[in-house]
Amino acid sequence: MQKPQVLIGAATSGSGKTTFTLGLLRLLRKRGMKVQPFKCGPDYIDTKHHAMAAGEEAVNLDTFMASARHVRQIYTRYGTECDVCVTEGVMGLFDGYDKMRGSSAEIAGLLGIPVVLVLNAKSTAYSVAPVLYGFMHFRPELRVVGAIFNFVASESHYAYLRGACEDVGIEALGYIPRDERIVIPSRHLGLSIDESVCFDEFADTVAAVIAKTVNVDRLLELCTVDFPGQEVREESRQGNKRIAVARDEAFNFMYRENLEALKREGEVVFFSPLRDTVLPEADLIYLPGGYPELFLPGLSGNEGMRQALRAYCETGGRLLAECGGMMYLCEHITGTDGVTYSMVGVLRQEATMEQMKLKLGYREVVLGDKTIRGHEFHYSRVKPGTVGGANGVKVYNAKGEKVDTPVYRYKNVVASYIHFYWGEGRMEQLLDMLL
Structure with a gap:
């Protein structure tokens, strides 16, 4: 053909x-x-x-x-x-x-x-x-x-x-x-x-x-x-989990194949941190990156969603947050105008858009003999707080040089500036590796 x-x-x-x-x-x-x-x-x-x-x-x-x-x-x-x-x-x-x-x-x-x-x-x-x-x-x-x-x-x-x-x-x-x-x-x-x-x-x-x-x-x-020809699909690995994914104007950076991999885990439902006040029932929550800095008043003003996410994480809920999603989990985000807004407060630290400096590049996260790869691309920075990193994790760039990009862990929450790619595998493998 x-x-x-x-x-x-x-x-x-x-x-x-x-x-x-x-x-x-x-x-x-x-x-x-x-x-x-x-x-x-x-x-x-x-x-x-x-x-x-x-x-x-x-x-x-x-x-x-x-x-x-x-x-x-x-x-x-x-x-x-x-x-x-x-x-x-x-x-x-x-x-x-x-x-x-x-x-x-x-x-x-x-x-x-x-x-x-x-x-x-x-x-x-x-x-x-x-x-x-x-x-x-x-x-x-x-x-x-x-x-x-x-x-x-x-x-x-x-x-x-x-x-x-x-x-x-x-x-x-x-x-x-x-x-x-x-x-x-x-x-x-x-x-x-x-x-x-x-x-x-x-x-x-x-x-x-x-x-x-x-x-x-x-x-x-x-x-x-x-054209290479019709793909021979592997047998579906359909699971029975319910996975809630944040998707609205503030959170929408996600790889298409990552979503397809989530669908193999079970049912995927979407929610909006800007407009919804309650979380959908879920075994796993994914907060992708996006533009939270452009919607700080709306995100801060939605106290119902902030409380729901905080309660989910504090009671042991499994959650992956990337870049903008990680910033949203912080106690505060300071915008480019210097105004500080309250956020979810699961991660005891502050993200800021002040003194913006681009940081980008491929990342490889290594824990023992296990690895996961992704990409980092942001202008914001995090002011260090009390949240700890995932034990034993090392992060390298594409040339194998160690970099200081943190991978945070709090209870069953994994958060980082890295946009991980699990389209070739399963998100559960990523979380099992880091938790």
Whole structure:
């Protein structure tokens, strides 16, 4: 079986991968095609935008947090029923956590996906030729089939770029003009979303632009290759647990495969720390990351939910909290404005958004001969309190260097800045390891 499959790569971050991907997803959706979006790496923000543009929830493909076998399985599983698979790369095409390891190029090679490069053409013309040549020939086993240029000033500017492609032997598939309407401000690629920007409208605008300036039909033709085939599903390991997952505007950073793994444990129900005043009956609670710092008055004002969570944890309830969810369990959160708000109070410490500094990277948590991997990405920090760490746990980065990211434990609560990935296994294995 063949179908269009494309990985949108770039020479560097900031080239326009996300902009073009959102526009392409929306344009294909408008054509009546069923599109399955994927995202290379651990990002849980781009995937939300993909879902909005495509009308289909995106899936992370990450070869640090999961095995190559698992990545192939989920690509096949989610891509089988769609008309076209669109994968957005991460950083530059060959940028990984260790040379090419974990890079978009590694994913493209693993899955046999053709690559279309998006290049920033601002203040350059024929000099894109050696750049394209290098990307085409650095790893000949990769199929770099076409190029799209961003920030193009005019048709004459694009003519120079097209000539460079002809001399290199790669197809020029079109361009994205300089247009303030289709520039995502840098803060939207970070941890906050400006509510004044409507990403649904944004995707429509980009789709309309690229419909005029990009040869999408040719892109699909060049990227139509053999699909891996129908996945052979393993026997379901359906359990009988009831798992409550926080999901609302404040808490929504979660990997799709993590939720699928929870469904194998039993019934998954959702609740809102912003609006619900009581917890659903549950054997296990998951507080994912998100934007609690944008909803501090609402979270603090919902005393019913704060008390319910505190009572659940104090009586031995099993709970996993990640990043924003961990902050919510603290006694207080101080916002960027310096105002401090009361939170759940299970973890005797304070989180603050003051003096923000980005901390990010892959993490491997080791306890004896057991390991679990994940990703850390936040601007907040925790002021040390009295809460202890999980006994014997060591945390390393992707290069095997020890890092100071804590994994907190209180009764049957595990909390950390780390967004864990258990899509290849079971959340219970993670908790059993740490409790």
